[in-house]
Amino acid sequence: MQERDPATVFAPFNVTVRDGRELLVREIGERDKAGLLAAFNQLSADARYTRFMAAMRQLPEAMLEQATHPSPEHEFALVAIATENDAPAIVGGARYAAAPGSDACEFAVTVSDDWHGLGLASQLLRVLIDVATRRGYRRMDGYVLSSNTAMRRLAKRLGFADTPCPDDATLRVVTLALQASGQ
Template identity: 65%
Template sequence: MPNDPFADADDLPARVTLRDGRQVVLRNIQAEDKAALQAAFHRLSADSRYTRFMASMRDLPEAMLESATHPAPDRAFALVAVTGDAEAERIVGSARYAAAAGSDICEFGVTVGDDWHGIGLARSLLQVLIGAARARGYRTMEGYVLASNSSMRGLAHRLGFADTQCPDDATLRVVTLHLMEEGSTSSLP
């Protein structure tokens, strides 16, 4: 990946070496990733599933898999981190943002396999999301994070996100990053 810490999706696929020396390839999600995404979900611990989706889930619902693997190009972006060669490729992390039609605010989510925590994978995924959202003219990126999820809250803080109490739910925090300089204009239609 280039030196810009908020690399754009145009730089994908990109090979990234993580802090423990393992390498992953970050690439755009593909329609053919449905089964691999479900398999990655099944490898998550119950705690990781709850932390990411804020609900107990045994499987990703078909509608969620369809949405994840077919992001609307005008208002969503999704990528995966994979390891292994093409025949034995395995998804070990994923990230996406989505926005309501016409909105200049996008909401993000990041999922990282349990055995890939703490080595920079979530940071790499989130940095690409930030770059992609910025390049597409979004003014603000936000995420809803469990108040107890100190890892994601810490990462968001290190990347410049503000962290505030969710007004509707004391168990949630809202992390917010302003993507555009003051006075700049959005390129959204």
């Protein structure tokens, strides 16, 4: 599952969102620390809560460090960068991490409030699904607040099943079986 071969190398690419604007999507890295912090600071309190499932006023340094240094073996993370202004800005991010002891991975996705409803999260999640499939994962899960209708609808549209979380009535688990092409 963790083997890397040339077929699983990820090359940066441009995406166009529904209003015609273009973004660069690439893997996250050390150089994104300041940009990620700026993106976090611009998120609404609501968006922070739905993403982290906790009231987060600040992004702790340890989380920033971890977010910008995903383990190549067990994690994969993307940023979407708006390049239309002089200063490029991170306006979206998506990641998955391996669920220990299984062939599943768990995703999370966030889009800056100003970029909602343009199909960006859908595009990022599709890329995550493709990469996770090519890297041998068989299932992708997400833990989503029951009240997060935007995320639940998006997941359903991409084919995820949406079921109650056995341990927590405020959460739903969205699950997608991943199948390599030809299987």
